[in-house]
Amino acid sequence: MFASVLIANRGEIACRIARTAKRLGMRTIAVYSEADRDALHVRQCDEAHLIGPAPAAESYLVVERIIEVARKSGAQCIHPGYGFLSENAEFAEACVAAGIVFVGPPPSAIRAMGLKDRAKALMQKAGVPVVPGYHGELQEPGFLKQKAYEIGYPVLIKAVAGGGGKGMRRVDRHAEFDAALESAQREAKNSFGDARVLIEKYVAAPRHIEMQVFADSHGNAIHLNERDCSLQRRHQKVIEEAPAPGMSLELRAAMGDAAVKAALAVGYTGAGTVEFIADGSNGLQPGGYWFMEMNTRLQVEHPVTEAITGLDLVEWQFRIAAGEKLPLTQAQVPLDGHAVEARFYAEDPARGFLPSTGTLVALQFPDGVRVDTGVEQGSAISPYYDPMIAKMIAYAATREAALEQLASALDRTVAVGPRTNLALLSSLCRAPEFRAGTFDTGFIDRNPALLGSAEPDGAAAALGAARLLEQEWARIGRSVNRAADEPPSPWDATDGFQLSGARVMALPVLLDGEPAEARVAYGRNGPAVTVAGEAPAADAMAVEADQAIYVLHRGRQTVVRPVQAGSGDVDHADGDGQIKAPMHGKVLALLVADGDRVEKGQRLAVIEAMKMEHALTARRPGRVAGIAVAPGQQVAEGARLMTIEAEGEA
Template sequence: MTLPQSHNLTSVLIANRGEIACRIIRTAQRLGLRTIAVYSDADADALFVQMADEAHHIGPPPARESYLQIDKILEVAKRTGASCIHPGYGFLSERAEFADACAANGIVFVGPPASSIRAMGLKDAAKALVEKAGVPVVPGYHGVRQEPDFLRQKAYEIGYPVLIKAVAGGGGKGMRRVDKAADFDAALDSAQREAQNAFGDPRVLVEKYVLSPRHIEIQVFADSHGNVVHLFERDCSLQRRHQKVIEEAPAPGMPPEMRDAMGRAAVEAARAVGYVGAGTVEFIADGREGLRPDRFYFMEMNTRLQVEHPVTEAITGLDLVELQFRAAAGEKLPFDQTDLEIQGHAVEARLYAEDPEKEFLPSTGKLWALEFPEHDGIRIDTGVEAGDEVTPYYDPMIAKVIAHGATRDEALSKLAKALSETIVAGPKTNIAFLKNLCEADGFKAGAFDTGFIDRNMQALGAVAVEVDEDVLAAGALYLIEREAERLLFGPVSRVGRVESPWSIDDGFQLIGSRETGLSLIVDGEARKVRVTWDRNGPAIASDSETVRDFTIVEADDAAIVLHQGRQTRVILHDPFAVDLEHLGEGSSIKAPMHGKVVAVFVQPGDRVEKGQRLAIVEAMKMEHVLTAPFEAEIAEVAAEAGAQVAEGARLIVLKTEDGDG
């Protein structure tokens, strides 16, 4: 079904990138719209660029020089004759000045009026506005004063724990929980700096931290004719560092009377600002005694599409992006509140390039393999494909994996199965962590809140794990086989199997099975493993068990072995290679990932205590604090605020006991 030609929406410029750009393009093309992409240098070969009908370059990789450049985007829109602009989420989607600029240039903004964005764009003003409309808000200080001493006093009056939150923006940026007064100043400084970097506005508010909180949001939709409905709720309580990890709809344990109360409150909040299009009203609920209609509070309104919108689409059967285009074209909503009903249950997992075993550090690099299962009830939203690079410039999301079932148990089971069958090789990912979450007893039983992940890190597998010797042996054997085949018989396949008839990989033997002995060095210790090949494939035997369920992906000089959601990278050792650059560098503090140094707190000659802050590196929109591993003197500072650094780069050198750096 196409859009009505009378409204003259014939083409759309997508002012975004990645999976949301791909998702918008699919719906826009189905509606008959010509799709126009804009891209930075880092995205020149990206999937969304390939999918669009046309694509135009707008600048270098940093978002502030490309995707956040309103003038550049509008210049492309005018040059290409775009009749509307869809901002997606993030970037310019909640910038009122962008909506104004679109209107000034005669281009339809696929989103709410600029006045609505302004009204809800600052959390303090938004809380005051909805409070007047009768919507309950979290107790706290939402005023304009920003002096540290004043805010510290307000936190004391509110009572710890408190939450410091950026006035502008969302997504967990500029947000810090503070449990005691001694930690307030450092948390305030960090929140303000992150808010400034993310939103260009360092202002914060301070509010009471609700104990046992459930993060529940209501999807609202409005047309330009005064009709406003809600499309039920989503539960986004599974969070880490205030970043959503798994979302679902509807919320587990939601009583009908509370759903009605929250829905009415969300609709009133939308009406209060003259809203048009898709929006989300976020609430925090006190879940200590289960969900109750008198224990939820307004947090903020996101005046855009949300990352987690697919779960709402799954339970309502609606395409929210199509509805956005139709609202922008001036159409009335094709339904009212009584026409809507919940159909089953949906769960979404955010698959990220990050390493749960190293405190979820972002991970970058080439995607040597990327494969998703195809099952009924499974939807994959992604903006990358095998061969693409995960760069340090943008959010590290690889994909959203969405499962829909008749019941919550069925949806969770489908999601866990889909995750177990997903193959990603290259950057480290949170696949195993997500699967463990889906199968965690507390989560499955609905006994969780926003602190569930933090309380269960070890049980969820977010801790360092020893190298699996069997998997390491499989990778080592593959590399040995590959080198032999390369020298004797030619090329090998990229994933898992050698393509020579002389390879032992096929297990062919006239009698019995073939057994190979292999010596490895694991954590400095020599070990022996036995590798048996038969017609069923390789079996790597150790003292504990035999492993068969692994996948091997070739990555230049390495073999990446995938087993139970974990990646093990195996490289052939060159005994003659010497790392001269880092030889004798002593106790160095290195960059944990590619990123930008935003602050350095020490200089040569300083004495530091164990745990003292040394520097902060920002990557993929998150700050990472580097601390001293022990008491020492600073021997060298190679880091400089504002500099881009590569993963593993030496930033600070500590003087050790023997005096060496």
């Protein structure tokens, strides 16, 4: 076994790898960017080294810098985790050239499976079924459009390199192809440095089933059962589980055999995942599945496989990289119980899953589930990396029990600061169709009610306003020497008041950054606060921080701030035609110029955050005025990008 390991990654996977490495007696070496100077993975490792500025392209993706740190620190091996350089053949070769063991497959296997078009051709040759489509080299837009027409809509445009849903677009109509292709190619180029794409037939009612495979350097290869990753949004996984609902022994054996063939065809070693798409319209059936791609690394969702097998997959990775044989044969692989994993993200499902940044003012996880995280209370979710807060994994004897356990744990999780997807995850765990196993990759898109409402939560806002009022009365009380336990009184106020009926005051606040008004009525029982007619929520939690009240209500966060006189907060007023950045990010493209006339819904600009593109559209017809940004510029959430003046405005 190795004496030391450099972990070429960050966040929860770096912490996860360090945990197993320490148990095996290895010295753990972390790397970090300037943005991660105080990150959890830095403190959990035995030593840590700065490798560059915050952007990944200047730190975590710089091969030479990581190799240099590995040499200086005396690392015997490098574990790449997932993402970043984990599937970079040049990085694997650089490790070998430096005399450092790469904990992963050989560069030849990474290359063979790293490009989807070549991988599919290789799989066809090995007898593994693949989805119909165009996987060739010609990338001329008109030619690709013609191929899509021949394949038949709907089709998927997919980046040849990379994964994670980046550079992928579903196209339902021929007229939509050009814009979708341009967007997919741009995103693929930004994410993977390769703009090439392939075109595939979109499978009806698709289920995303993947097989965990392991191979050693002695010619042995096995699978560790399947995972179902069909609950997705924007082609990114949200909830994963093992085993797959509705999976028969016959189909598991067939898919497992195909996965092992795929691994052997490329001379694979270590951990990998062979991903299949299955037609779920009539349940999982033999012959109704096709190879999609192979991820030549550990997967985010590997904990569910660990739960049902009782194995430590990171330990297996280290042992195989050290030259050991696989510890089990195929017949010895366990499958016991059911496990479900939820990806807990800093994002806002009700606003198109926009990533959310900021400091985690409060973060508390419940007992009873496994939590893999790379952050803690006080950590910052930055715009530079994936906004995952944690993976929460429940394990039980049955699927029903595991889902109930996970839903309960999500309900008891506290996260204050950035917006999160907690409410969505809890709703998914309890959705009747998901519980029944009748779902596919389009389930979330077909059920928008699960995403929650973007409208203000009046009950949560009222609770926040009430807390602000308490603070204000406490301040006034101190100024008039009122006893600490004396209730607030309208007679303490210095503004005008009425002598008949309940006294009603308007309390201006900022509700999630937008102007709003709370109503305060003073009656016999003291002040009563309402927002939009709703009283303060009794089932909510309020946290005071950063001169605001953060209210958590049914998994959703509402931020209530006082309006400061002369602060200019009225600039947020709705209907002023201002187009503002919905999150921190980089302006990739401006699609209009000053003076252009635009229609409602027309695309105006494209912003990239966490390597995903987000198009901004006009909320009303008018003319573009006062563009305040340029392509390539970093913008903060809420920053004004441009204004759309209504026709007739000066």
